[in-house]
Amino acid sequence: MRNNLPIGVFDSGVGGLTVLNAIKDLLPGEDLVYLGDTARVPYGTKSAASVIRYAEQAAAALTSRDIKLLVIACNTASAVAVEHLQQLNPGIAVFGVIEPGAQASIAATTNNHIAVIATEGTVNNQAYQTAILKHNPDASVVAQPCSLFVALAEEGWHNGELVEAIVSECLRPVLRADCQSKIDTLVLGCTHFPALKQSIAKVVGDQVTLVDSAQTTAAAVRQFLIEKELLNKQERGEVCFLVTDDPGRFARVAKHFYTGQIREGEIQQIDIQHFSPIG
Template sequence: MSDPRPIGLFDSGIGGLTVLREVQARLPGESTIYIGDSARHPYGTRSDAEVRTFAEELSDELVARGVKVIIIACNTATAVALEHLRERHPSTPIIGVVRPGAAAAALATRTGRVGVLATVATVRSRAYFAAIKDENPGTLVIERAASELVPLIESGLTNTQEMSDAIHAAIDPFLAGEPSERIDTLLLGCTHFPLIRGAIDAALGAPIAVVDSAAATASFLQEIISVNGLEAPGSSRGTAADPGHLGHTAPASAPVAPVHQIFTTGDPVAVDALAARLFGEAAPRAQQMTLGAKRG
């Protein structure tokens, strides 16, 4: 059994490309469709009702394009709209980034003190707080909002004094107090933040584990694809040495070259610049999209 339909992803802008990169690395035979809603970023300072409306439009667009599974590659939209979208599209598996990220952070901490850097809306939702507590009730979870980082990242102002100041303003409170009272793990609760990972590491200046949800989400997606028999034609469910590993089977048909599409409601040139950094020469050119417009 195989399913040639693409995997759909959406985000408030370019941050979700970090999730797309992990998905393509783990599932290289799968086609993908990515939509970034840069025209309306950031989501993190908007009301829950606005975010739900935007998430409806994005998920509706992906379903109309025939995707087999949707990843909400946006922490804010996951926190606010995941269950709503699952009710709206009951026949399409929908995965968020919060639960996988929370599980990874709970596993990474040794002292049980986890910091979460996210947007205002994500912090307000308490989604990460609840998810980490579900994984380990004894964990101390300290959340801080840093929505101001998102527009700087979207604007390409990553190597500026303004960005450096904003990062320190967000990170320094995690480092206050006695060493024994500080966090030992920082969860990047926004898919934009891995794009400034180097600057965040430098600001931390301490042996603190930094976790982002992209890899954990891609791993969870891999499991969903396998369990539900949704692999693209020619994809292996085992390994080359042991195609029957864990009860899985060898590919039943020849691989089909995957097709990748990137759409944006914003400036395609800005998206292309980041995609080239993340994917190299293989990056597809971003295409302009107006949500709700009639497709050709």
């Protein structure tokens, strides 16, 4: 039965574990296969053509394990590869993190003034801006690259006065005096950023709603599985971890993003470059 098949999730590295967490929390009965393409991280500095090729290979590696649904837990790959992977895999629904995050920001805002923080590549791609304006042409969207947040998240620097000072400095352009009274919604447009959510919330204040694309993506996946009657009825599912480079480093950094326990011996290193698209 398709209900019992796992959900496949891939990212360029560890940031997508925040999406995995959200899916696991919302859908505890689902079996999950997570693939971190750690040999080629980060995707954000690569060309669109390279990212699409990487996404094809990651998707092919996961579909070879007979998954029922595919989640692209990477903003960069989501920006360029969702429709492409859906065309290559017509029998499997493909979810990215950008569309759910954009729709959630529109639902959250009360004055149509939305800010997006992401890596430089995602900001320059304008994927969030385009998705938000597609659904709400009246929205005013400002985007700010905060690539430094990635390093903070991976080093486990999530809270404290120093982290808040760095967050405040990075957010200064969207929180300056002439913007602060307008923006009421802030999209965390990188899967690393939920790790800093508490510090970001302190800096922006209660008047700004934070939209976590990991949580909104998990909610979209859950809604789809319910509508298609594909929920796994078991009480608790299993999680399988795959990486394309050093499992040891993945295990060390993953503890800053994943709420469960990951032992190095449980992580399988695979080569995905020989996988070709099915379509």
